[in-house]
């Protein structure tokens with residue numbers, strides 16, 4: 579039992595990858611999903627593929643919008659209708675080193691990953707607080723734990739999401755609104771297709787979605803996986819900077835030798 583049956587969620591970033599699989603998984607749990615992203619056709623096909631679900635708040639829906647547009651975000655929340663919770667899974671990524679910045683891509687990454695999350699939260703958190711119930715789940719990344727090579731821009735947005743979730747915890751304490759953040763390792767998707775390096779412990783989006791659903795049921799603030807990588811990242815973030823730099827330099831050398 580995950581406690582998700584009969585609930586209705588707004589899932590932003592549902593058209594592909596982890597978000598699409600999460601929507602399918604939630605529907606199998608008996609959760610209605612209002613699915614959002616920019617690609618309307620992909621959302622409509624997702625709604626067709628999900629197990630049909632009816633809840634007191636309504637059924638599945640496809641609500642296409644762009645999270646980089648503030649007015650469109652407010653309108654989308656209105657069109658979605660009543661929900662028990664929101665999952666922010668929209669994301670943009672380009673592997674990038676600080677030595678070769680692509681400012682246009684950086685601005686898009688920040689706008690989608692961070693400012694987009696703020697737009698969505700600003701639309702629904704006040705409503706959740708007013709009625710004294712709700713659930714916020716942000717999809718971050720293990721990369722947010724520490725500065726890493728070629729994660730310029732993307733890593734900063736994921737660290738910011740972890741900070742944002744901490745702030746929400748403080749501000750929503752006692753409000754009846756639950757806050758969680760999910761920090762996955764590598765997952766097969768359009769985003770990881772851009773990586774030229776070996777990705778340890780990479781898993782399918784189906785596996786990641788199943789772990790997220792289990793994590794929602796367990797109700798810990800952070801859902802982090804796979805275990806070995808999550809533990810390594812937590813240790814890395816606790817290490818003194820010189821030791822961490824040595825380890826990262828060692829990793830870089832190995833990557834150069836065995837790309």
Ligand SMILES: NC(=O)c1ccc[n+]([C@@H]2O[C@H](COP(=O)([O-])OP(=O)(O)OC[C@H]3O[C@@H](n4cnc5c(N)ncnc54)[C@H](OP(=O)(O)O)[C@@H]3O)[C@@H](O)[C@H]2O)c1
Pocket residue numbers: 590591592593594595596597614615616617620643644645646666667668669670671690717718719720761762763764765766767768769770783
């Ligand atoms: N793959 C990994 O290894 C990994 C690891 C850790 C965390 N994550 C995080 O997991 C989340 C899902 O990523 P994914 O790997 O599943 O990649 P993905 O398949 O590319 O999914 C990204 C989703 O975000 C939506 N999106 C992007 N820009 C948008 C915009 N401007 N407005 C509305 N929706 C937008 C996309 O839909 P449209 O293009 O249709 O708009 C898509 O549904 C991201 O937050 C990512 O950072 C991924």
